[in-house]
Amino acid sequence: MFGSDRSWKRDTPVFTLVASRKLAVAFATAATLALSLTACGGDDPADDPSAVQTAENGDVFNGADVAFASDMIPHHTQAIEMVDLTEGRTLDPEVQQIADAIRNAQAPEIETMSGWLTSWGEEVPETSEGGHDMSDMGGDSDADMGSMSGMMTSEDMAGLANASDAEFQDMWLSMMVEHHTGAVEMAEAEQADGEFADAVALAEQIESSQTEEIATMKDLLSS
Numbered sequence: 001m002f003g004s005d006r007s008w009k010r011d012t013p014v015f016t017l018v019a020s021r022k023l024a025v026a027f028a029t030a031a032t033l034a035l036s037l038t039a040c041g042g043d044d045p046a047d048d049p050s051a052v053q054t055a056e057n058g059d060v061f062n063g064a065d066v067a068f069a070s071d072m073i074p075h076h077t078q079a080i081e082m083v084d085l086t087e088g089r090t091l092d093p094e095v096q097q098i099a100d101a102i103r104n105a106q107a108p109e110i111e112t113m114s115g116w117l118t119s120w121g122e123e124v125p126e127t128s129e130g131g132h133d134m135s136d137m138g139g140d141s142d143a144d145m146g147s148m149s150g151m152m153t154s155e156d157m158a159g160l161a162n163a164s165d166a167e168f169q170d171m172w173l174s175m176m177v178e179h180h181t182g183a184v185e186m187a188e189a190e191q192a193d194g195e196f197a198d199a200v201a202l203a204e205q206i207e208s209s210q211t212e213e214i215a216t217m218k219d220l221l222s223s
């Protein structure tokens with residue numbers, strides 16, 4: 001009846017209304033998808049450790065820097081607790097020197113990293129009385145610290161504290177080698193992924209000093 005010419009439909013109000021509605025739906029769908037992708041990506045540095053942020057004080061950092069400081073503080077804290085356990089024990093002079101070096105280096109580093117986290121508006125890991133003793137943190141702390149390489153469990157720490165004088169020094173050295181090895185791994189990760197220059201520099205320092213101490217302690221264990 002109408003032949004093959006269907007162009008009349010494009011000029012009708014019905015066609016125009018339908019086309020307009022389809023176009024509106026398409027735009028709405030695209031907008032919803034864009035919002036969804038934005039929400040999934042997010043601005044949370046935990047979603048993307050490499051995402052760069054700028055703190056109010058001008059520090060430029062990323063999620064890897066936050067993770068490094070947040071993990072290294074309790075890691076250092078436990079090392080100092082292990083040093084505390086040497087008090088009253090008879091140690092070889094070389095072992096005592098290492099213990100003193102650990103305390104002298106890591107206590108200031110804890111303060112430095114705590115200052116970074118505060119400046120960045122991040123939570124500073126809690127330690128108990130004195131800022132270094134983690135022995136009363138309970139069983140949950142073992143699970144919380146399980147992801148940190150080289151950390152001792154509460155049972156490990158209790159075993160060291162209760163070790164006889166004859167076995168204490170070798171046990172302490174063996175545990176500290178493992179502990180230092182974990183710190184070196186964490187420092188290497190920060191150097192690879194970190195953004196904050198001071199954190200990367202500290203990671204380099206930790207890797208260098210603790211690698212040297214590991215070699216010394218291994219030599220002492222084998223002598």
